[in-house]
Amino acid sequence: MPKVYLILSIHNHQPVGNFDYVFEDAYEKAYLPFLKMLTAHPKLKFVLHYSGNLLVWIEKKHPEAIDMLTTLIKSGRIELLSGGFYEPVLCCLPEVDRVMQIREMTAYIKDMFGYTPRGMWLAERVWEPHMPECISNAGIEYLPVDDYHFKLAGVDDRDLLGYHVTEENGFMVKVFPGSEELRYSIPFKDVDKVMSYLKEISMTGGSPLLTLADDGEKFGVWPDTFSHCYKDGWLESFFSALENNSDWLKTTTFSEYQDGFYPVGRVYLPTASYREMGEWALPPEGALDYEYALNEMKGLFGDKAKNFLRGGAWRSFFTKYPESNHIHKRMLRISRKVHKAVKKFKIQNSKFKIQKSDKTLNSQLLTPDSLLHELWKGQCNDAYWHGIFGGLYLPHLRSALYRHLLNAEAMAEEVLKGQGVKEFIEEGDLDCDGFRDICISKGDMTAFFTEDSGALIELSSKGKQVNLLDVLTRRPEAYHSRISETAQHDSPAVKTIHDPERLGVKESGLLDYLIYDNYRRASLLDHFFDYNIELDAVMKSEYEERGDFIGSPYLLERIDGGGVRLSREGLVSGNKVKIDKSVLFRKSGIRVDYLLEGRYSGIFATEFNISFLGSPYPSIHAGRKALLMKDKGAHSDMRSFYIKDKFLNMKAAFSFDEDVEMWHYPIETVSLSEGGVERLYQGTAFLFVKRFDFNGSKRVGFTVNFGEAK
Structure with a gap:
């Protein structure tokens, strides 16, 4: 037989x-x-x-x-x-x-x-x-x-x-x-x-x-x-x-x-890859077109229609999700540091020990194996992409990549640094997006700046092994068009998670959270608003930007003292305005100084998007108020505030040269997992608001200090 x-x-x-x-x-x-x-x-x-x-x-x-x-x-x-x-x-x-x-x-x-x-x-x-x-x-x-x-x-x-x-x-x-x-x-x-x-x-x-x-x-x-x-x-x-x-x-x-x-x-x-992966790698409009074309062709060719259509390559996720691309390109450069350090190990045939201090989580013996495994853990695929599993959308998986990559970077730099070396600086188009970048690793901190929007993309503590700016942008997904308020299982049959009929929701009201950002959720972003703008409008992306600074390139250059300068001349409500901002490293944080020149009447706001491992439970302390990280709020006459996270034993304290209004609201995404569509807290947007009416120049400055959560 x-x-x-x-x-x-x-x-x-x-x-x-x-x-x-x-x-x-x-x-x-x-x-x-x-x-x-x-x-x-x-x-x-x-x-x-x-x-x-x-x-x-x-x-x-x-x-x-x-x-x-x-x-x-x-x-x-x-x-x-x-x-x-x-x-x-x-x-x-x-x-x-x-x-x-x-x-x-x-x-x-x-x-x-x-x-x-x-x-x-x-x-x-x-x-x-x-x-x-x-x-x-x-x-x-x-x-x-x-x-x-x-x-x-x-x-x-x-x-x-x-x-x-x-x-x-x-x-x-x-x-x-x-x-x-x-x-x-x-x-x-x-x-x-x-x-x-x-x-x-x-x-x-x-x-x-x-x-x-x-x-x-x-x-x-x-x-x-x-x-x-x-x-x-x-x-x-x-x-x-x-x-x-x-x-x-x-x-x-x-x-x-x-x-x-x-x-x-x-x-x-x-x-x-497998067929479904190509569909997930497409941008939302392309994925919907693919689904429509496939269904039409099935009427003519049956299942053979799948052979005539193909979606994107897996690498397309780096285009679809800039946050994934950033982690990937950082991983590539950290890998180079790690292998240089491993080579130095072999030459010196020695071991290094990183001692526990107020800025490190662990005391550990540094060996080639421990160094390589930290790097390799940061190469795990799941948080680099998104399909029907949470993947990139899950903050704890992204933060795990950063945790291991930052630890690998700190360990490699410990081996590589020579006498008197206090910082590692990389310049060029580091994330391969067409814009020049500068990445400075100095002491406990790593900061990644880009010409694009004059933004700060990453601000990491290597000791705490966390990128404090790891916030995912709210963006459309193809499956958003199919979200319904029906129960997850409308059929007794057990279905594969690839079945489009399985799409359901984990909570009611998710349609209200389908809010899409007009720009990437980076930090050190420069907004110009009308005087009458309200926080809810900003939170829902229902406002008009009066300036053309978001999404435009800045001049990016290094300056003496271990920092960078970002500058651009643009238009605000038809008037020329120039922004010149500098960021300098301090012993336990950064100092930011702005010089605005031109004519402007309205609101100027600097935006930071902050996340402590994607947890909603750190507390914001503004004056006498203590709120949870995911709360919405607006506070007037603020000279300082701080965020405290007990799990990381970390505090981020902001101090301003003069009074500002401080607005904050949660960034929440709607994404698909094998269990259905769910709402996820990604981080919190902070806006440092100043109301200006000037014809000439205006200076603004603030300091961010990091310490223990006492």
Whole structure:
């Protein structure tokens, strides 16, 4: 009887920085019950992948799972895959980090299980044509991607029932096409329908191979899947069906199949990820056009219409979200510092120790391994993009990237600084957006300035490992057009999280929070308003900017004393106004001085957008008032105020040269996660307001000091 081979490749991952209770919930609902189910069906073979940080967590918190995996490996029941240790999108890393992360993961698996993986999992299956070389150099022979990659290369359906070879500069790897049909069927369609599809493939002749390559969280963590898979028995029924039909169906592994069968042929895959990722990477209008065109074409070509349309490349997220681009470009430059420091380690064969002080969270022994792992943790993919998971929109995931990258930067600078070196300065178009930037790392602080809007993009404390300006802009998303006030589940059927009909809301009234900013939520932004403007209008982006400074380039230059000057001559209500502002580093903060020249009557306001790890619980102390960070407020005759965060043990104190009005309001976004659409607090906008009527010049100044929250 004809036989079909089936590879069930399951990928398990939790983002760096995710809450421990989320790890625990995923373990109890998916990772552990899946292993128990697999153990109970000894005739089946599987391929498993765990990201390095998840495997480290399991080893520490649940060694019983490590014992189960060890037994399954020794019995030949499972193949473990390697991959980037902290689940990075490999193509967007420096090549040295790509290879080292994979080798580190391979070594970790070998050390733990006495088993050397030959294959790897590619994070988000993001493929670019140059990748075979670095993958081969990392010691990897094969990996799964998606059948969508192959279809974009013109491979027909029959040739998807096997594996192919590909190469770059003669460096070869084998690639297996993961079936989209199986991704959408398992575990969502009836077991009988899944088995009928497998039976149909078995009748094509030869030794056809089908591969499922998908997330393990779909077996218990995704909405309603725990009851569906375990309480209602879907997974037990599926595993039993696989065993009961072993006369025509055989579960296998990548290593076993490629050792026994020749490749179908050679293929050169284009830049791609799974099909849905390309849609998410598009700008909102493009994503809506894509969805409309796909639905129209399905009427003509059915599911084959998916092969004729493609969305954006994964790197398009750096265009769609400037905040992601900033983290990525900072990561690239910090990586260079780290590898220079590692090289210095090797030359000096020495160790450095960073002592605990009032500005550092931990005392730690600085070694090449600790330095590299801090960098690599900051390369974890999840907070660099956004699709149906929270991703970039989740403040705790973004802050985790900053935490590890800033720590890596501080550690590298500790190694690299020579006698008398007090600051590290980088100049140029550092974030590759066409505007000149200056990044100054001095003492505990790192500040990143740009010509674009004369803005301060980042103000980080390396000791506290936090970027205080990490606030996400409120922007439209394609799915905003589909938000309704209906319940999340209007059908008893369990659906994949990719099903557009699943879109629901986590709270009522979300439509009121669909507010979009006209500019990026940076800091040191210069506004000119009418006298009669109200705070609510600013908060809702329902006002007219009287000046042309937001979104326009400033002249950016370094000045003596370790700071920068930003200047621009523009128009305000038809009159010429020049802004000259300087920022100087102080021992525990920064000093900002403005000189305005020209003629103007109205409100001038400097905007800062501030976040303490995205937490709404730090307190704002303005005069005798104490408010929560996410409160809205307007305060007159202010000479000073401060923000205090007990978790970070940190205080940011603002002192003004003369009285100002201080306005503040929360920045809240509406974003999609696997559980539905939700409102998220991103940070707080602060406006330092002055009412002016001058014809000549006017000076304004203030100081920002950082200290402990006493």
